[in-house]
Amino acid sequence: MTMAHxxxxxxxxxxxxxxxxxxxxxTPLTHSAALELVAKSHGARDWNTLSALAARTDNVPAPPATVGAVVTGEYLGQRFRGKVLALRKLSNSDYHAITLHFDEPVDIVTFDSFSAFRQRVSGTIDGRGVSPQRTSNGRPHIVLDA
Structure with missing residues (x-):
C-alpha cells in the first residue's frame, strides 16, 4: 500500500x-461505509488504519528540535550542549530559525592568542539540524546531533 502523496x-x-x-x-451509501470502502481499495484493514497512514505521510516534516529541548552538536566547529530557546519555521522554506543557549560558553576562535566566547547564538537550520551558512573552510555554522 503506497500512501506517499x-x-x-x-x-x-x-x-x-x-x-x-x-x-x-x-445504491445509496453512508459516508462511513464509503470511507471503509476507500480504505479497502487502498489495501488497509479499515478507515482508522488508512487515516493513520495518511496522517504520517502528509508531507509535514517534523522540526529538527523543540523549544526547551536539550541538544548537542557543533557551533563553528566547537562541541556544545545546550537548550533550544526558540525555534520557528521560516515561511515558504524548509528552514527554521533557532536560538540556542549553551550550558558552557563556547570559544569560537581557533587560534591561541585570542578568544571569543559565545553562550547564546541564533542561526538557521534545515530539517536535519544543519545550517546552510558555512565557514570559510566549508563547515556548517550549526550542526545538531541526531
Missing amino acids: LTIDDLKSQARRLREAMSAAG
Whole structure:
C-alpha cells in the first residue's frame, strides 16, 4: 500500500465521490461505509488504519528540535550542549530559525592568542539540524546531533 502523496482530505474526497457515484447508480451509501470502502481499495484493514497512514505521510516534516529541548552538536566547529530557546519555521522554506543557549560558553576562535566566547547564538537550520551558512573552510555554522 503506497500512501506517499495522499492526504486525509484526498481520501475523504474519494469517499465523497464514491458515495455520489453509488447514489447516482441507485445504491445509496453512508459516508462511513464509503470511507471503509476507500480504505479497502487502498489495501488497509479499515478507515482508522488508512487515516493513520495518511496522517504520517502528509508531507509535514517534523522540526529538527523543540523549544526547551536539550541538544548537542557543533557551533563553528566547537562541541556544545545546550537548550533550544526558540525555534520557528521560516515561511515558504524548509528552514527554521533557532536560538540556542549553551550550558558552557563556547570559544569560537581557533587560534591561541585570542578568544571569543559565545553562550547564546541564533542561526538557521534545515530539517536535519544543519545550517546552510558555512565557514570559510566549508563547515556548517550549526550542526545538531541526531
